[in-house]
Structures are given as C-alpha cells and as structure tokens.
Amino acid sequence: MTERVVVVGAGQMGNGIAHVFAAAGHAVTMIDVSRDALARGRATIEKNLARQVQKGTVDAAARDAALGRIALSETMDPVRDADIVIEAATENAELKFRIFGELDAAAPNGAILASNTSSISITEIAARTGRPSHVIGMHFMNPVPVMQLIEVIRGLATSDETTTRVLDLSKRLGKTPVEVNDYPGFVSNRVLMPMINEAVYCLMEGVGSADAIDTVMKLGMNHPMGPLALADLIGLDTCVSILEVLHRGLGDPKYRPCPLLRKYVAAGWLGRKTGRGFFSY
Numbered sequence: 001m002t003e004r005v006v007v008v009g010a011g012q013m014g015n016g017i018a019h020v021f022a023a024a025g026h027a028v029t030m031i032d033v034s035r036d037a038l039a040r041g042r043a044t045i046e047k048n049l050a051r052q053v054q055k056g057t058v059d060a061a062a063r064d065a066a067l068g069r070i071a072l073s074e075t076m077d078p079v080r081d082a083d084i085v086i087e088a089a090t091e092n093a094e095l096k097f098r099i100f101g102e103l104d105a106a107a108p109n110g111a112i113l114a115s116n117t118s119s120i121s122i123t124e125i126a127a128r129t130g131r132p133s134h135v136i137g138m139h140f141m142n143p144v145p146v147m148q149l150i151e152v153i154r155g156l157a158t159s160d161e162t163t164t165r166v167l168d169l170s171k172r173l174g175k176t177p178v179e180v181n182d183y184p185g186f187v188s189n190r191v192l193m194p195m196i197n198e199a200v201y202c203l204m205e206g207v208g209s210a211d212a213i214d215t216v217m218k219l220g221m222n223h224p225m226g227p228l229a230l231a232d233l234i235g236l237d238t239c240v241s242i243l244e245v246l247h248r249g250l251g252d253p254k255y256r257p258c259p260l261l262r263k264y265v266a267a268g269w270l271g272r273k274t275g276r277g278f279f280s281y
Helices: 012-023 036-054 060-068 076-081 093-106 121-128 160-174 190-206 208-220 227-236 236-250 261-266
Strands: 004-008 028-030 072-073 084-087 112-115 133-142 149-154 177-180
Touching: 004 012, 004 076, 012 028, 012 060, 012 133, 028 076, 036 060, 036 072, 036 112, 060 072, 072 076, 076 093, 093 112, 093 121, 121 133, 121 208, 133 160, 133 177, 149 160, 160 177, 177 236, 190 208, 190 227, 190 236, 190 261, 208 227, 227 236, 236 261
Parallel strands: 004 028, 004 084, 028 072, 084 112, 112 133, 149 177
Antiparallel strands: 133 149
16 A cells, blocks of 8 residues: 655655655655755755665666656645645654644545644643544654664544554555654653763763764764754754654753753754764764
C-alpha cells in the first residue's frame, strides 16, 4: 500500500524525508515557500541517490523511479489530496502552530498530520487543529536516508489507529519506529542534549580541548561521533532551541544552555551549515 505524502519544508530534514518516502515507492510532494530551497532540496536528493548508486545499495533504475515520484510546490494546494502530511519546518513553536492550522484547514478529514519536531509538544501542536486524534510526531534522525530510527510521539489525544498507521508506515520505509510519549525532548533529545551541553561546559571550563572531549567519547564510550561534532552537525542554534524547550518544560536548571553555546550562536558559528562551530568545515 502506497500513501500520497506531502512534506512541508525542503531543508536538511525535509528533503531527507521526501527521499526515503520516494525510494520506498510513495508519491511525494515537497512544499516550501522558497523556490530556491526547493531547488536545493531536490539537488540534495539527487546527490544522495547518486551516492547510493555508487555504493551499490540502489540501482540506476530505482534512482530514476524515486526521482520521478517527487513533485515540488510553493503552495499548500497538494495538501488537499494527501494521506499523510509531515511538517519539517524550522524548530520554532509559533511557526509550527501556524503551519498546522493551515494543514488542518486544507487536508482531507482522514489525513494524518505529523511533525518532525525534535522537542516541541505534539499535544500543543495538535491543540491548534480540529483533529488532535490524527496528529502525531514522526521524529526522523539526521541524515534521514542513513539513520534507522523514527521516534514516534503520541500526543495526549493521538488515537491508537493513527499510531498504528504511522508505526506500520515507518516499517515500510525500512526504518525502526520506537513509540514514546509526549514530554519535553521526548527520549532522544532528553538524553542527548544534556550530554552535548555538558561537553560544551567541559570546553568552556578548560577541562579539555574540543578534540580531546570528542576523542574521549568516541574511544572511551564507543560513540561513532563526539558530542561537539554532533552538535555541529545538528546545528548549534537548534541545540539551544531544544535545550530551551527542556529548560522551560521541565523547569530544571540542568537543562540551561551553556553560556559558551549561546555565545557561538550569537557569533553565527552554527556548525557545519555555516562552516564553523566547535570545529571548522
């Protein structure tokens, strides 16, 4: 069974989500207000599929078929025919609330509205719609075509039927879904962000250099990537946003973003996407 899928947002996560759905045989429309963002997103998908062909994990015919399933739009019109819509916009609560209001007005009654949010409350997002039972979190990991996990987040009103549909769909993408409940940061970022934040405190306090801190975690704890390099991959501005959600939602000072992390964001050193974070790229 294939679904008519709409992905809202053509950035790093959005184009990755569109990629995996198209590769799994689903018709996908990627929506963004920026024509340039759509072009960059499409180019990224082409590049990543070409890499998969080079590695032998996908053949040329499958690559061409996947690309043929992807449409682009600068308007919300395709939402009217969607079975599932996945929002992958910037990690900003007010923006997501506004988008979900628009999606609720446009999408068919039975359509599922999912968010790729990494920390914002699914319950709060769902409350901006008239169909909270059909709203759910689908938190993909970066880079989406490579990473196996989808964190499936149930809001307070998410129905069993919606959850079952999304768990089944996630498996058909070749991913491993894990069902969690709606609390700040869910499981992934509630555990990950304090580790990243503590690594930044170690750097700020001179406990070790960035290389030393990451090497300890890679070789001592068998992590494939050190916490500071991972923060650079995620985006330091995104890390601050998630920590602020944790701090505000749980009220515990241990989630307060490290001042050095805030300083890097203020300087525009956001990680890989700007060429400089804790490391240079």
